[in-house]
Amino acid sequence: MGRYVARRLLQMIPVFLGSTLLVFAMMYALPGDPVRALAGEQTVDPAQIAAMKKDLGLDLPLWHQYWNYLTGLFQGDFGTQIASGRPVADIISEAFPITVRLTLFAFAFTVLVGISIGVFAGLKADTLRDRALLVLTLLLISVPSFVLGFLGQYFFAFQLGWVDPNVSVEASWDELFLPAVVLGSLSLAYVARLTRTSVAENLRSDYMRTAVAKGLPRRRIIGVHLMRNSMIPVVTFLGTDLGALMGGAVVTEGIFNIKGVGYNIFDALRHREGATVVGIVTLIVVVYLVTSLLVDLLYAVLDPRIRYA
Amino acid sequence: MTIIDNTTADVPSGPLLEVRDLHVEFHTRDGVAKAVNGVNYSVSAGETLAVLGESGSGKSVTAQAVMGILDMPPGRIPRGEIFFRGQDMLKMSNEERRLIRGQKIAMIFQDALSSLNPVLSVGYQLGEMFRVHLGLSKKEAKARSIELMDRVRIPAARERVNDYPHQFSGGMRQRIMIAMALALEPDLIIADEPTTALDVTVQAQVMDLLAELQREYHMGLILITHDLGVVADVADKIAVMYAGRIVETAPVHELYKRPAHPYTRGLLDSIPRLDQKGQELYAIKGLPPNLTRIPAGCAFNPRCPAAQDICRTEIPALLSVTERDGTELPGRGSACHFWKETIHG
Ligand SMILES: Nc1ncnc2c1ncn2[C@@H]1O[C@H](COP(=O)(O)OP(=O)(O)OP(=O)(O)O)[C@@H](O)[C@H]1O
Ligand code: SF4
Numbered sequence: 001m002g003r004y005v006a007r008r009l010l011q012m013i014p015v016f017l018g019s020t021l022l023v024f025a026m027m028y029a030l031p032g033d034p035v036r037a038l039a040g041e042q043t044v045d046p047a048q049i050a051a052m053k054k055d056l057g058l059d060l061p062l063w064h065q066y067w068n069y070l071t072g073l074f075q076g077d078f079g080t081q082i083a084s085g086r087p088v089a090d091i092i093s094e095a096f097p098i099t100v101r102l103t104l105f106a107f108a109f110t111v112l113v114g115i116s117i118g119v120f121a122g123l124k125a126d127t128l129r130d131r132a133l134l135v136l137t138l139l140l141i142s143v144p145s146f147v148l149g150f151l152g153q154y155f156f157a158f159q160l161g162w163v164d165p166n167v168s169v170e171a172s173w174d175e176l177f178l179p180a181v182v183l184g185s186l187s188l189a190y191v192a193r194l195t196r197t198s199v200a201e202n203l204r205s206d207y208m209r210t211a212v213a214k215g216l217p218r219r220r221i222i223g224v225h226l227m228r229n230s231m232i233p234v235v236t237f238l239g240t241d242l243g244a245l246m247g248g249a250v251v252t253e254g255i256f257n258i259k260g261v262g263y264n265i266f267d268a269l270r271h272r273e274g275a276t277v278v279g280i281v282t283l284i285v286v287v288y289l290v291t292s293l294l295v296d297l298l299y300a301v302l303d304p305r306i307r308y309a
Numbered sequence: 310m311t312i313i314d315n316t317t318a319d320v321p322s323g324p325l326l327e328v329r330d331l332h333v334e335f336h337t338r339d340g341v342a343k344a345v346n347g348v349n350y351s352v353s354a355g356e357t358l359a360v361l362g363e364s365g366s367g368k369s370v371t372a373q374a375v376m377g378i379l380d381m382p383p384g385r386i387p388r389g390e391i392f393f394r395g396q397d398m399l400k401m402s403n404e405e406r407r408l409i410r411g412q413k414i415a416m417i418f419q420d421a422l423s424s425l426n427p428v429l430s431v432g433y434q435l436g437e438m439f440r441v442h443l444g445l446s447k448k449e450a451k452a453r454s455i456e457l458m459d460r461v462r463i464p465a466a467r468e469r470v471n472d473y474p475h476q477f478s479g480g481m482r483q484r485i486m487i488a489m490a491l492a493l494e495p496d497l498i499i500a501d502e503p504t505t506a507l508d509v510t511v512q513a514q515v516m517d518l519l520a521e522l523q524r525e526y527h528m529g530l531i532l533i534t535h536d537l538g539v540v541a542d543v544a545d546k547i548a549v550m551y552a553g554r555i556v557e558t559a560p561v562h563e564l565y566k567r568p569a570h571p572y573t574r575g576l577l578d579s580i581p582r583l584d585q586k587g588q589e590l591y592a593i594k595g596l597p598p599n600l601t602r603i604p605a606g607c608a609f610n611p612r613c614p615a616a617q618d619i620c621r622t623e624i625p626a627l628l629s630v631t632e633r634d635g636t637e638l639p640g641r642g643s644a645c646h647f648w649k650e651t652i653h654g
């Protein structure tokens with residue numbers, strides 16, 4: 001087990017280097033540059049621009065810039081935004097908690113509601129309530145999340161006036177409720193369907209019959225014997241889904257005007273702030289890698305037949 | 310002639326379990342499958358009843374009805390009574406029945422690998438019996454689980470109590486199933502083909518263990534099988550099932566010597582025997598009936614070599630079988646219009 005974890009952690013290094021390099025190269029290839037973006041509409045002396053670029057190291061070849069970025073990173077320096085002069089680390093530490101909060105909120109919603117719906121339907125597979133819930137999840141899967149977002153805004157903010165259409169800078173929990181529901185709804189539908197299938201399948205299994213024959217009370221049969229087995233595929237899905245939710249949060253932030261990571265990525269892209277984009281994307285990649293490792297370990301805990309060596 | 314009726318419920322030391330006129334049907338897409346059509350049997354303490362019959366004859370469904378683990382729906386019990394210690398379990402509440410399961414009547418299934426929960430350790434699954442039914446602590450339950458594993462002769466029980474089902478061999482897994490059934494020292498154990506899924510070499514060991522424990526605890530045992538060879542050594546009496554009915558009952562050795570039903574005879578003739586080596590093995594021709602369309606009259610008539618016209622119209626009742634001179638043969642019965650010709654023929 002320890003060796004497995006060590007190997008997985010080592011595997012993260014090339015993934016980390018690859019993804020940073022990729023994003024770095026993309027930023028390099030994009031037309032326009034941060035210094036020109038800084039100047040905006042004004043005409044600036046080309047010599048002045050060249051001097052500034054030289055100052056910032058932007059005249060160096062790609063590999064050299066990348067090297068400078070990496071060495072900075074290993075000293076804990078994420079770089080500095082050119083336009084604002086603020087350290088990228090500050091931007092990240094401001095924006096990340098908001099996005100993480102939104103993601104976790106959506107995740108909690110997905111887990112609680114999705115699993116409940118799935119169990120509720122799976123216990124009575126092929127009945128009316130099962131079919132009705134299946135149709136509902138199908139609807140959620142087929143409607144794109146931005147449509148759902150605008151619909152939510154339209155009804156709850158503009159028609160009913162229950163919430164503000166835009167989330168404030170603090171992005172408090174209650175403000176994030178609607179965005180979280182919108183963000184989580186697609187995952188919720190998948191989780192519900194997966195849970196439903198898994199529960200219905202395990203319900204027919206031989207070991208469930210044994211549990212009944214042992215004279216166990218129903219809540220124990222369902223709560224321990226059925227759930228422990230039914231949750232195995234669901235947990236795996238949820239693990240990979242956490243990363244997807246984080247990616248989806250970037251879009252949801254756009255709809256609700258939340259000043260999280262998504263907003264900052266867009267902003268940085270517009271101004272060609274390479275360091276900011278690379279920093280944020282790298283962090284998302286790391287979060288994704290770590291969660292998927294945690295999920296694999298959890299998987300082994302849930303299913304003793306899985307052993308990592 | 311009287312219809313066989315082993316009713317002894319009025320006697321204080323009557324049978325532990327008595328199934329009377331049990332019917333079970335399944336509502337399926339193709340219609341109503343009549344899986345059990347009036348089964349009667351009884352088991353007393355210390356007695357072993359073997360239930361024999363081809364696949365689909367209703368052996369397991371009858372057992373599941375006794376155990377209260379039928380899938381309902383699609384299953385339904387339109388008629389019948391199942392007395393346990395004189396009380397009809399079909400009239401009990403769910404909770405009353407639950408308290409009988411595991412504590413008074415336990416069941417051993419065919420495939421131990423799929424019948425044990427794959428994600429819980431065997432110690433947990435054994436200990437659960439003590440924790441749920443006796444309210445023991447985790448620690449006490451674990452100690453009792455180790456004792457049980459020793460009892461069914463699983464080597465190194467103490468080291469293996471936290472292992473999972475997939476880490477045991479097939480024979481050891483079935484021992485764990487036996488241990489689980491034995492945990493609360495029930496009055497009756499139903500073993501549904503307990504050795505079918507095992508290697509031939511371990512079949513005998515597991516069967517011997519089961520028979521030994523049954524003697525020791527003086528339990529009733531219902532042994533479901535389609536292996537006539539297994540039955541001879543351990544059973545006291547046999548009930549042969551066909552299409553959801555009992556077609557013959559007899560003390561075990563008498564059945565082998567003198568079957569009183571053509572179906573039983575067919576089963577016996579299809580056992581490979583040493584003195585017939587080289588000869589072609591006999592097989593009952595045809596297939597068991599479709600349970601949604603059981604033939605009129607004797608359900609066996611399309612396959613029976615002795616069938617006459619009456620067999621196609623009248624259902625033969627399970628009647629007591631006598632000697633040529635009319636002497637009773639205790640415990641013997643046959644549901645064949647021509648039982649006399651079959652046994653004395
Ligand atoms: N849950 C169910 N739904 C529908 N039909 C069922 C169900 N359980 C059993 N049956 C039907 O009942 C009939 C009798 O089955 P049963 O399992 O009792 O046979 P068996 O005598 O135990 O055979 P085997 O030797 O194969 O175990 C079968 O035809 C089966 O299709
Ligand atoms: S009743 Fe007729 S068909 Fe049925 S077993 Fe006897 S002889 Fe054969």
Ligand SMILES: [Mg+2]
Nearest residue numbers: 368369370501
């Ligand atoms: Mg069976």
